[in-house]
Amino acid sequence: MRLTVVSGLAGAGKSVALNMLEDLGYYCIDNLPLGLLGEVSAETLHRQGLDFDRLAVGVDARAREAEIGHFAERIDTLRAAGIDLHVLYLYADEKTILRRYSETRRRHPLTGDNRTLVDAVAADIALTRPIAEKADVSIDTSRLNIHQLRDLVRNEVEGRVAGELxxxxxxxxxxxxxxxxxxxxxxxxxxxxxxxxxxxxxxxxxxxxxxxxxxxxxxxxxxxxxxxxxxxxxxxxxxxxxxxxxxxxxxxxxxxxxxxxxxxxxxxxxxxxxxxxxxxxxxx
Structure with a gap:
């Protein structure tokens, strides 16, 4: 089974990447708790009769900080179990993230009563650092539109499957x-x-x-x-x-x-x- 973990900063394009992977034939699960990553992967790996062999999972800073701290360990365990696992991390500069949230007027997942949008973006960067450090590929989406990001994700995934850069x-x-x-x-x-x-x-x-x-x-x-x-x-x-x-x-x-x-x-x-x-x- 081929497993792609898609993570990154909120507002950097994780949903766009997951949608592209779904178009490429991946079964996609967004916002999966990290504690369930091993269980879901093992179930998919050993279950018979499935009509897909590619799974994409979205993970972000809404996972508990303690779970994110063990991200590298979980990834190594899954790879040792024989899973072809790839970590894709999306990010953008702080100015771009703030502009995107201002334009869409959507709520950042880490904002709260005592946390401004600027503070939420800073917290997001800090919380997802263990994931960023374990990423096989990191894509800066600051200057990308949706179509360019989709092209980059498709190009990277298809190249990896074909064994090409x-x-x-x-x-x-x-x-x-x-x-x-x-x-x-x-x-x-x-x-x-x-x-x-x-x-x-x-x-x-x-x-x-x-x-x-x-x-x-x-x-x-x-x-x-x-x-x-x-x-x-x-x-x-x-x-x-x-x-x-x-x-x-x-x-x-x-x-x-x-x-x-x-x-x-x-x-x-x-x-x-x-x-x-x-x-x-x-x-x-």
Missing amino acids: AILVQSFGFKYGLPPAVDFVFDVRCLPNPHWVPELRALTGRDQPVIDHLDAQPALPEMRDHIAGFLTRWLPDFAAQDRTYITVAIGCTGGKHRSVYLAEAVAACLRADNDHVLVRHNEL
């Missing part, structure tokens, strides 16, 4: 800051910038005039080949270390032209050997 290649602009939780960062600000070509300034690296312009610059295809060659050489070694998810960030100044062009081009190269490559453009 799930790879996210993302473009970004250094002027807006480095994306969090990335494994490789490539700085391409040394390359010719289409921003200074008036007729290309309003376009992006996905528009054909920009693509044609950059294709004509010898340094761009060379940079593409070097980045793709490096990743193609070393990603199998990461997969051999039981890594299931790799994030590659390619940055230029504003995140509109060079990094977008190269993210698309590098992803196309990687797809020759891997079906689970996703592209995201942070600044578009």
